Amino acid sequence: MVTGRRPWEAEYEALYREHAPRLARLCRLLLQDPHEADDVVQEVFVKVVQVYETSTAPIAWNAWLTRVAVNGCRDRHRAGWWVRWRRRHIPIEGLDIVDQMPSPDRLASARETRERLWHAFRELPARQREVFVLRHMEGWSTADIAEVLKLRTGSVKRHLFRAVQRLRAALGTER
Amino acid sequence: MTGCLDDRSLVMVRYAEASPAEQEHVRTCLRCAARYQRLSHDLERIGEVLGGRPPAIGYVPAAAAASWRRVLAAGLIAVVVLLGGVEMWMWKASTSMTGGQGDTDMRTLLGEVAAVLGPSDDADAPSGFGPAVSTDGDHEALATGLGLLGDGEEQ
Secondary structure (H helix, E strand, O other), X not given: OOOOOOOOHHHHHHHHHHHHHHHHHHHHHHHOOHHHHHHHHHHHHHHHHHHHHHOOOOOOHHHHHHHHHHHHHHHHHHHOHHHHHHOOOOOHHHOOOOOOOOOHXXXXXXXXXXXXXXXXXXXXXXXXXXXXXXXXXOOOOHHHHHHXXXXXXXXXXXXXXXXXXXXXXXHOOOO | OOOOOOHHHHHHHHOOOOOHHHHHHHHHOHHHHHHHHHHHHHHHHHHHHHHOOOOOOOXXXXXXXXXXXXXXXXXXHHHHHHHXXXXXXXXXXXXXXXXXXXXXXXXXXXXXHHHHHOOOOOOOOOOOHHHHOOOHHHHHHHHHHHOOOOHHHHO
């Protein structure tokens, strides 16, 4: 009976600790359903295990994980649009019960802005959303995004600009 | 002011994707510097919001909600019109059926009444409402039978 740990397990755990929260945030932004996002992250790390068991070649994990996560989100997006349409509401456990805002007026105003912005973000075309998340939220370079999403750098810049335009319009302060 | 950056170039400056000349322009042009400040502020705010939790309830802007309401109302109206049409069609069908049958029944009844109250001498006359009371003689016989005509009137 084999009871020892596999040789790559320590590295795998470190990888999970380092990247799982970032990937969860990324997937939640791309999918907007926290449960589905967590599923994608789990799938990503299942693939990591498969890679460890079949290959010893060094891998640039940051880019690899992000690419697999983005592709996983895209597959989910394509496959289950009607499920997400049915579950448009965020589950109750995901709510902020208490918000630290100074006055009811400012609270209402901030909430309205936040809702408008999230709505605009959700309404972005998938490409624009992916590019914006990777560039603005993840801090990726245009060249890296172009490589991961298989786009030209000019297309990445165009998607980024359009996403910024729409989000600023939703913020109500454009120009 | 000439040489000011367009919005796209300004966004590229913000993401360090612009040319050195464009970056230099933002440093030296007050107008573009102010626009850049606003852009940076907005992007910071957007990052803060999207970095937090999404809103509690699926936010549907008024226009989208109104369009859903319009679709729903149009659907309801279509259903009502369809049901009304079907109901009307069924009513017409039943009316035409019962109308024809009722006419036949009425004719039979009147023929029988006429036959009982004033039998015609003409044995070959067809039964039914029209022929049974179709002549003056028949009318008089019927009236006599009913006792409506007096002696004076007979003359």
